[in-house]
Amino acid sequence: MGSAPASDAPSDVYLRPTVKTAAKLLVVGHFAVGKTTFVGALSEIRPLRTEEVMTQAGALVDDLAGTRDKTTTTVALDFGRLTLSDHLVLYLFGTPGQQRFTQLWQDMTRGALGALVLADTQRLDQSFDVMGVLEELGLPYAVAVNHFEGAPLHELDEVREALDLLPETPLVRCDARDRESSTRALIALVEYLIGRNGELERT
Amino acid sequence: MTPRRRPPERLVRSYVVTDGRAFPSRNTLDLVTMVVTGEDLPLTGLSPEKCRVVELCRPGALSVAEVAGHLALPVSVTKVLVADLMDSGHLVTRAPFVPVNQASNIRILEEVLDGLRARL
Ligand SMILES: Nc1nc2c(ncn2[C@@H]2O[C@H](COP(=O)(O)OP(=O)(O)O)[C@@H](O)[C@H]2O)c(=O)[nH]1
Numbered sequence: 071m072g073s074a075p076a077s078d079a080p081s082d083v084y085l086r087p088t089v090k091t092a093a094k095l096l097v098v099g100h101f102a103v104g105k106t107t108f109v110g111a112l113s114e115i116r117p118l119r120t121e122e123v124m125t126q127a128g129a130l131v132d133d134l135a136g137t138r139d140k141t142t143t144t145v146a147l148d149f150g151r152l153t154l155s156d157h158l159v160l161y162l163f164g165t166p167g168q169q170r171f172t173q174l175w176q177d178m179t180r181g182a183l184g185a186l187v188l189a190d191t192q193r194l195d196q197s198f199d200v201m202g203v204l205e206e207l208g209l210p211y212a213v214a215v216n217h218f219e220g221a222p223l224h225e226l227d228e229v230r231e232a233l234d235l236l237p238e239t240p241l242v243r244c245d246a247r248d249r250e251s252s253t254r255a256l257i258a259l260v261e262y263l264i265g266r267n268g269e270l271e272r273t
Numbered sequence: 274m275t276p277r278r279r280p281p282e283r284l285v286r287s288y289v290v291t292d293g294r295a296f297p298s299r300n301t302l303d304l305v306t307m308v309v310t311g312e313d314l315p316l317t318g319l320s321p322e323k324c325r326v327v328e329l330c331r332p333g334a335l336s337v338a339e340v341a342g343h344l345a346l347p348v349s350v351t352k353v354l355v356a357d358l359m360d361s362g363h364l365v366t367r368a369p370f371v372p373v374n375q376a377s378n379i380r381i382l383e384e385v386l387d388g389l390r391a392r393l
């Protein structure tokens with residue numbers, strides 16, 4: 071593990087020398103909703119994972135030192151990369167988003183243009199948490215329902231109501247395993263972000 | 274999510290790798306700050322982990338997050354190592370896009386949109 075894996079050609083690992091700008095978007099959602107699958111479907115590199123081990127005591131700034139259980143938790147994020155032009159690269163970071171007070175979460179959200187929330191119609195209630203975190207941060211988001219076989223196909227109107235989305239929040243369906251479908255979900259997010267920035271600019 | 278346990282050895286190791294420092298010498302490193310090797314300086318005197326970072330970056334540029342991912346190091350540790358290697362001249366970095374106003378956001382988002390549409 072001294073360098074990039076020998077199985078990958080250098081061109082599949084390293085950035086093009088002409089790349090000048092890197093931008094980032096987040097892919098968030100609860101456990102097993104399909105974040106890793108989504109990032110993997112879009113990424114030009116083998117998706118990577120990085121982990122941060124932290125003590126729960128360390129995450130609680132106001133806690134009296136030493137009085138807490140020092141069990142450790144692992145904060146993990148998966149990410150992938152898409153070179154979108156000779157000079158622009160987009161990074162996608164996938165995370166459950168529960169660890170909102172950690173440095174890793176701050177690193178991930180700082181400078182991010184927006185987030186795609188993946189949702190599963192069988193567990194919509196589990197999406198509220200991460201949507202709340204994004205709202206607190208003021209990070210704009212779109213929602214993509216990742217359809218799992220066997221799950222009842224709900225009308226998007228019903229899903230919108232169940233998730234209590236704002237009328238302007240885009241809501242689309244996707245199959246996280248499919249590159250084209252996942253690309254379309256990201257496009258819906260980016261179109262929304264462009265419109266929103268345009269509105270903010272005019273006010 | 275069930276938090277997975279790690280052997281405590283790993284925490285200790287991270288601490289040693291960074292000479293006991295928890296914070297990088299500069300606070301400007303982002304997950305998507307791009308890293309490339311600078312002048313071709315000798316690696317003598319560098320810790321094994323710093324050598325691994327320089328070796329990894331020799332063939333081309335990578336983001337801080339990718340360096341962490343390839344070397345299986347936590348991001349916090351990677352940032353300390355990269356910052357030190359910038360100080361010593363082994364690495365140079367290129368800052369990522371930073372949102373400053375709506376106009377610059379729109380410019381970059383339009384480029385992202387064009388790039389995504391071209392992939393369909
Ligand atoms: N049928 C189906 N399975 C999926 C889909 N997306 C993800 N999965 C599966 O669901 C499981 C959890 O997905 P994963 O991407 O690991 O979820 P994460 O925890 O959000 O990263 C994996 O076994 C995937 O193969 C999908 O769209 N349809």
Ligand SMILES: [Mg+2]
Binds near residue numbers: 105106107148
């Ligand atoms: Mg995952």
